[in-house]
Amino acid sequence: MKKWEYLTAPLLIHNTKMILDNFGSDGWELVQIVPGPNAENLVAYFKREKA
Template sequence: MTSVTKWEYATVPLMIHATKQILDNWGQDGWELVQVVPGPDGNGLVAYFKRPKEG
């Protein structure tokens, strides 16, 4: 039987003055950066992360 990876996702607002620190913190917790897009207001940025779901 083939095992299918199940994922969990997170969206995180990025503050331009702390972008590297934010990305590093999420990466240390096992999250992989998928994409960075403009925020809904058009001013900020939002990062999308994923990681394999435990269990």
């Protein structure tokens, strides 16, 4: 059975692609993006398989 680890991270609207690319290069898969505490922030949820 696969085991997963999860990460929640702030995501700035003006720098979204670079942030997502950085997490992706570390093996994190984007699961969902939800509104953050203010209009300029989002919250991203990631997962990756545990080694």
